[in-house]
Amino acid sequence: xxxxxxxxxxxxxxxxxxxxxxxxxxxxxxxxxxxxxxxxxxxxxxxxxxxxxxxxxxxxxxxxxxxxxxxxxxxxxxxxxxxxxxxxxxxxxxxxxxxxxxxxxxxxxxxxxxxxxxxxxxxxxxxxxxxxxxxxxxxxxxxxxxxxxxxxxxxxxxxxxxxxxxxxxxxxxxxx
Amino acid sequence: xxxxxxxxxxxxxxxxxxxxxxxxxxxxxxxxxxxxxxxxxxxxxxxxxxxxxxxxxxxxxxxxxxxxxxxxxxxxxxxxxxxxxxxxxxxxxxxxxxxxxxxxxxxxxxxxxxxxxxxxxxxxxxxxxxxxxxxxxxxxxxxxxxxxxxxxxxxxxxxxxxxxxxxxxxxxxxxxxxxxxxxxxxxxxxxxxxxxxxxxxxxxxxxxxxxxxxxxxxxxxxxxxxxxxxxxxxxxxxxxxxxxxxxxxxxxxxxxxxxxxxxxxxxxxxxxxxxxxxxxxxxxxxxxxxxxxxxxxxxxxxxxxxxxxxxxxxxxxxxxxxxxxxxxx
Numbered sequence: 001x002x003x004x005x006x007x008x009x010x011x012x013x014x015x016x017x018x019x020x021x022x023x024x025x026x027x028x029x030x031x032x033x034x035x036x037x038x039x040x041x042x043x044x045x046x047x048x049x050x051x052x053x054x055x056x057x058x059x060x061x062x063x064x065x066x067x068x069x070x071x072x073x074x075x076x077x078x079x080x081x082x083x084x085x086x087x088x089x090x091x092x093x094x095x096x097x098x099x100x101x102x103x104x105x106x107x108x109x110x111x112x113x114x115x116x117x118x119x120x121x122x123x124x125x126x127x128x129x130x131x132x133x134x135x136x137x138x139x140x141x142x143x144x145x146x147x148x149x150x151x152x153x154x155x156x157x158x159x160x161x162x163x164x165x166x167x168x169x170x171x172x173x174x175x176x
Numbered sequence: 177x178x179x180x181x182x183x184x185x186x187x188x189x190x191x192x193x194x195x196x197x198x199x200x201x202x203x204x205x206x207x208x209x210x211x212x213x214x215x216x217x218x219x220x221x222x223x224x225x226x227x228x229x230x231x232x233x234x235x236x237x238x239x240x241x242x243x244x245x246x247x248x249x250x251x252x253x254x255x256x257x258x259x260x261x262x263x264x265x266x267x268x269x270x271x272x273x274x275x276x277x278x279x280x281x282x283x284x285x286x287x288x289x290x291x292x293x294x295x296x297x298x299x300x301x302x303x304x305x306x307x308x309x310x311x312x313x314x315x316x317x318x319x320x321x322x323x324x325x326x327x328x329x330x331x332x333x334x335x336x337x338x339x340x341x342x343x344x345x346x347x348x349x350x351x352x353x354x355x356x357x358x359x360x361x362x363x364x365x366x367x368x369x370x371x372x373x374x375x376x377x378x379x380x381x382x383x384x385x386x387x388x389x390x391x392x393x394x395x396x397x398x399x400x401x402x403x404x405x406x407x408x409x410x411x412x413x414x415x416x417x418x419x420x421x422x423x424x425x426x427x428x429x430x431x432x433x434x435x436x437x438x439x440x441x442x443x444x445x446x447x448x449x450x451x452x453x454x455x456x457x458x459x460x461x462x463x464x465x466x467x468x469x470x471x472x473x474x475x476x477x478x479x480x481x482x483x484x485x486x487x488x489x490x491x492x493x494x495x496x497x498x499x500x501x502x503x504x505x
């Protein structure tokens with residue numbers, strides 16, 4: 001192609017290497033700079049647990065654990081996660097053994113439609129890792145980044161309250 | 177989101193040399209990426225500063241703290257020295273955003289948040305802040321969340337940060353590095369009023385990077401309170417917020433700081449009112465008089481007149497809580 005074709009006149013955008021430990025597995029990927037972590041997971045890696053609710057960091061349905069901390073995957077550029085450890089809802093269970101937080105959500109019927117649930121559970125595990133929620137009110141406040149349009153809040157709160165002690169056991173934090 | 181080039185420098189010098197009018201620094205990205213998704217901001221080049229060595233909180237020689245620009249909002253709010261010495265700052269940070277966003281958002285980035293004015297955020301309508309000279313639909317439109325103090329004919333937007341309200345009260349100093357060297361900016365001078373150039377939120381030049389925020393020794397730990405009033409109990413921007421901090425000299429006020437959020441283009445501080453409080457015995461009447469004085473020049477719009485009385489009452493309550501020890505939320 002000659003340098004005068006329209007294609008050649010376009011700026012070129014390089015793909016950037018991205019090394020991730022994703023749900024315990026080392027992955028070597030390449031991403032365009034504007035790919036969000038959420039789009040990478042859902043569109044390229046077929047991990048569709050994290051949901052695109054609002055795509056603006058307001059609903060929490062995309063919550064994942066980045067180096068053990070809960071973040072909104074929709075407002076995270078994948079390219080900026082190079083070298084990170086990432087846990088999604090798909091990586092919380094150990095084989096067929098559910099994470100204690102997953103058990104508690106089932107036991108307390110902490111969902112109706114289930115759309116927000118992967119984000120709720122990842123957020124709740126992040127809350128455990130932070131170790132700042134010691135009362136019911138603190139759980140409520142520190143789960144405020146996750147909306148549930150079905151209004152299952154009271155059951156979500158109950159599930160987290162019950163799961164907190166079990167999750168605080170060594171090795172049960174998840175997502176570290 | 178528009179396509180852009182991406183670089184990740186590993187020194188502050190390299191970062192500021194890469195910067196230009198069409199570039200943006202990115203750290204947490206919680207506001208910048210949102211603005212890019214809305215086509216409000218379309219940078220050609222993002223400079224990822226998360227590899228820079230700006231993550232420490234260190235004690236300064238004069239008893240204060242130097243907070244690296246990349247310290248996350250969550251780490252700062254829960255830092256033992258902040259909780260002990262500057263509980264006002266801890267409270268203000270925890271009153272803002274959500275746990276996820278506080279994990280991502282950086283100290284420097286919090287200062288550079290842009291207004292959540294609906295018209296600024298909607299790229300299909302005019303806005304003098306987004307496109308200088310295009311007009312301000314908020315003045316005659318829906319202006320319930322807008323400014324009552326310090327606004328101009330061009331812009332009635334408010335600054336959205338909670339953290340900055342506390343930093344203004346604590347007289348923080350912003351450390352900045354540019355291509356031509358480093359400088360410090362007093363917090364009161366960092367953000368601007370809109371005036372004739374509402375597109376400029378602050379005093380930074382295109383090549384300048386916030387490297388740290390310095391807190392002076394005075395933390396008002398025994399008598400401070402951050403009160404935030406909003407439309408729902410959590411995860412919402414302030415309609416009005418108050419950072420109140422007192423030093424007590426026996427039964428009377430020895431020193432006072434009083435800053436409002438949610439009412440102006442920057443954290444709103446009136447040092448005349450602070451000085452008037454010195455020597456007074458804390459009382460509802462005293463605090464009401466201070467509140468009236470602070471709001472006397474308020475110019476409400478069609479839908480936000482309620483903010484005047486709300487701010488007055490919030491000031492009385494926040495000062496009262498601060499005087500009593502400030503530990504209630």
